Amino acid sequence: MQTKRKGKLWAFLVLLCMLFQLAPASAGMAAEVSEEVINGEEHAEFSLSEIFESYEHTDPAEFYEGLAQLAELAADEENAEAAKELYDKLDTIYGKAYTMRVIASIATRVDATDMKMAEEDAYNTSLLNLMRDRFCTTVKDILDLPGSRDIVADFTDEDREFFSSYEEMTEEQLDAVNREQALIQEYSIKQLEAAAATVEINGTVVGFAELEAAAAAGMIDADTYYAKHMELAEKQNALLGEVYLRLVKVRREIASLYGYDNYNNYMYEAYGRDYTPDEIQAFSESVKTYLSAPYFYMQNLMDWNAPCLGLTYDENTILETISTYLPQTSVELQDAVDHLISNKLYDIGYSDVKMAGAFTTYFPYYNTECIVMQPNFNTYDLLTMVHEFGHFNANYQKGSTSSLDVAEVQSQGLEFLFMEHYEDIFGDSAPVIEEYVTLQQVYSFISGCMNNELETWAYTQEDLTLDALNAKNAELLQAYEQMQAGSWTLDYYSKLWVQTHHFFLSPCYYISYATSVAGAFAIREVALENPIAAVNSYLAVATAETDQGFSEVMEDAGLGDVLSPEQIQAVGEGLMEYFNLEQRFKEKFFPDQGEPQTGEPDEGEPDTEEPGQEEPTPAPAAPNTCHVRSGDTLAKIGKRFQVDWKEIAKLNGIKAPYKIYAGQELILPENAVLTAEKIIVQKGDTLGKIAAALGLNWMVLAEQLGLEAPYTIYAGEELEFIY
Numbered sequence: 001m002q003t004k005r006k007g008k009l010w011a012f013l014v015l016l017c018m019l020f021q022l023a024p025a026s027a028g029m030a031a032e033v034s035e036e037v038i039n040g041e042e043h044a045e046f047s048l049s050e051i052f053e054s055y056e057h058t059d060p061a062e063f064y065e066g067l068a069q070l071a072e073l074a075a076d077e078e079n080a081e082a083a084k085e086l087y088d089k090l091d092t093i094y095g096k097a098y099t100m101r102v103i104a105s106i107a108t109r110v111d112a113t114d115m116k117m118a119e120e121d122a123y124n125t126s127l128l129n130l131m132r133d134r135f136c137t138t139v140k141d142i143l144d145l146p147g148s149r150d151i152v153a154d155f156t157d158e159d160r161e162f163f164s165s166y167e168e169m170t171e172e173q174l175d176a177v178n179r180e181q182a183l184i185q186e187y188s189i190k191q192l193e194a195a196a197a198t199v200e201i202n203g204t205v206v207g208f209a210e211l212e213a214a215a216a217a218g219m220i221d222a223d224t225y226y227a228k229h230m231e232l233a234e235k236q237n238a239l240l241g242e243v244y245l246r247l248v249k250v251r252r253e254i255a256s257l258y259g260y261d262n263y264n265n266y267m268y269e270a271y272g273r274d275y276t277p278d279e280i281q282a283f284s285e286s287v288k289t290y291l292s293a294p295y296f297y298m299q300n301l302m303d304w305n306a307p308c309l310g311l312t313y314d315e316n317t318i319l320e321t322i323s324t325y326l327p328q329t330s331v332e333l334q335d336a337v338d339h340l341i342s343n344k345l346y347d348i349g350y351s352d353v354k355m356a357g358a359f360t361t362y363f364p365y366y367n368t369e370c371i372v373m374q375p376n377f378n379t380y381d382l383l384t385m386v387h388e389f390g391h392f393n394a395n396y397q398k399g400s401t402s403s404l405d406v407a408e409v410q411s412q413g414l415e416f417l418f419m420e421h422y423e424d425i426f427g428d429s430a431p432v433i434e435e436y437v438t439l440q441q442v443y444s445f446i447s448g449c450m451n452n453e454l455e456t457w458a459y460t461q462e463d464l465t466l467d468a469l470n471a472k473n474a475e476l477l478q479a480y481e482q483m484q485a486g487s488w489t490l491d492y493y494s495k496l497w498v499q500t501h502h503f504f505l506s507p508c509y510y511i512s513y514a515t516s517v518a519g520a521f522a523i524r525e526v527a528l529e530n531p532i533a534a535v536n537s538y539l540a541v542a543t544a545e546t547d548q549g550f551s552e553v554m555e556d557a558g559l560g561d562v563l564s565p566e567q568i569q570a571v572g573e574g575l576m577e578y579f580n581l582e583q584r585f586k587e588k589f590f591p592d593q594g595e596p597q598t599g600e601p602d603e604g605e606p607d608t609e610e611p612g613q614e615e616p617t618p619a620p621a622a623p624n625t626c627h628v629r630s631g632d633t634l635a636k637i638g639k640r641f642q643v644d645w646k647e648i649a650k651l652n653g654i655k656a657p658y659k660i661y662a663g664q665e666l667i668l669p670e671n672a673v674l675t676a677e678k679i680i681v682q683k684g685d686t687l688g689k690i691a692a693a694l695g696l697n698w699m700v701l702a703e704q705l706g707l708e709a710p711y712t713i714y715a716g717e718e719l720e721f722i723y
């Protein structure tokens with residue numbers, strides 16, 4: 001057990017170095033811990049602040065001397081016991097240095113202004129790379145020597161394989177890895193610059209925040225608002241995109257220096273994934289096919305302003321809620337809850353200097369972990385805590401898993417199981433919150449696959465340009481039905497990929513959000529049928545061995561092949577049914593369709609012809625309306641119907657910044673000029689294609705044309721509709 005855990009630490013250090021670009025702050029002394037803690041049999045009982053205080057600068061001299069001594073001892077079988085003792089000691093020193101590195105990196109997340117810890121972090125990053133490299137090389141060299149007898153006796157086959165195939169980094173590899181690290185540093189700086197980008201409006205320099213404020217105050221019109229947003233997006237895209245192009249180049253170089261012809265394959269290996277890029281391609285196709293529709297419906301049905309989504313929770317309420325309900329989900333979670341709370345292993349209050357987001361981190365030397373969260377002051381804070389606790393519990397049970405995908409099932413799976421307490425916690429709002437959380441999870445499928453396709457493609461391009469990358473992103477946004485062709489929004493969003501940190505900091509990571517959510521949905525499906533079985537599957541995932549691969553863990557937990565197209569199809573159909581999406585969508589957006597009108601007068605309706613009313617004409621039964629196309633602005637719509645756009649805004653109660661949404665129905669002034677549009681169906685056309693070309697939502701177009709499923713249209717047919 002012990003050796004296995006440590007073996008993992010060695011094997012995955014390079015990866016972790018790439019994932020964490022962070023740093024910490026004081027110069028105390030690493031706390032002494034017991035043998036049991038070092039062996040992973042017990043957890044150190046420290047609070048997070050005690051862990052921070054225990055930070056110490058690592059001097060590698062003792063470690064390097066020890067390695068030289070180990071090489072000498074290994075030559076003779078007589079020294080086998082002494083060699084093993086020294087090996088364990090060095091292992092512990094390394095684990096401690098590694099843990100200091102983790103502390104430094106978290107401390108800078110908790111306090112982004114701590115420059116001293118930022119320096120320590122940079123120091124640790126390169127130091128640990130070197131320490132690890134020397135350790136692995138030494139162990140490789142002594143593997144077959146007689147004095148290593150006791151060391152090797154504790155190894156698993158995988159440990160042996162790992163060390164015997166270990167290759168010392170060449171000068172070239174080291175150089176390339178350092179250049180990658182330098183680019184990541186450059187990115188961190190340019191990212192701040194990009195966030196502070198400005199544009200000029202009538203001689204005044206404004207950034208993102210001022211632009212929003214100006215629009216909200218009605219100081220700029222909708223067209224200016226959109227145009228300036230676009231200008232800012234273009235600036236960011238150019239600034240960060242250029243760094244990304246260089247990163248792609250050096251990463252391609254790294255892959256080739258390690259003997260891979262494809263960077264993706266190299267990273268799949270580094271992440272220890274037990275599924276292949278080919279399987280992911282099939283998986284991504286099924287996500288496109290089966291999940292675009294439920295996602296579209298759910299997103300349009302969601303009341304984003306529902307008050308129940310904006311509840312704020314203070315630290316105590318969050319801790320109280322999770323400690324009440326998590327043990328109800330499973331009594332097996334009780335110990336980890338107690339460990340978290342009694343040791344204060346969390347930092348979840350708001351702080352000006354804390355970085356946004358939430359994460360859970362494991363400190364190997366202390367065999368303990370912590371949760372850090374910057375609250376957003378909405379309902380999701382509570383649910384984020386449940387997510388992070390899923391990570392916390394898994395770390396508590398077995399230490400940090402080497403599979404990112406498994407780790408996320410450990411958290412997302414718990415989020416689904418936690419839904420059984422929603423009614424107790426949220427009362428009547430429970431269904432809305434359940435749908436909201438589920439929608440976020442469905443989006444993980446889409447964003448995971450979409451972002452993965454973008455970077456997978458990028459890493460295969462020999463001479464990548466920014467224009468090509470933006471164009472590819474636009475293509476993908478359409479393929480996943482997030483945006484429609486020819487729209488302003490498509491052009492705008494195609495440039496926003498530079499805002500995704502993972503492309504820069506954690507290459508090829510994104511797919512793990514989609515694969516893991518597939519695992520979480522498999523747990524959800526079981527839960528709907530048999531809650532006890534679902535808890536058991538979840539616990540099996542939460543206590544998986546730390547070196548097990550994703551597909552293996554899913555199979556072992558009885559969840560089957562969660563990435564298979566059949567499974568994704570089942571998820572999509574399950575969502576449509578469970579949330580009654582089609583029916584509700586029709587009711588919300590096409591309320592006139594369906595039930596025939598009875599013709600009976602409505603009882604209790606107030607008389608429309610009130611005396612003294614200024615406008616004598618009663619409102620027409622079917623007022624002039626239009627549907628917003630993607631890329632539309634109120635100004636454009638006004639032009640199209642030859643009316644003042646401000647009139648439209650007023651009629652529909654739309655205020656600055658005049659946001660409108662594709663598919664939204666707008667009431668038009670009575671003097672609007674309605675024009676019928678005619679389209680001749682071409683060979684190969686589908687309703688979706690035509691709608692996309694028009695920048696219309698296809699459901700809206702089908703409604704306009706009076707078409708119903710399966711929405712058959714014929715080449716040569718003339719389609720006429722008012723838009």
Ligand SMILES: [Zn+2]
Pocket residue numbers: 387391407408411
């Ligand atoms: Zn997570």
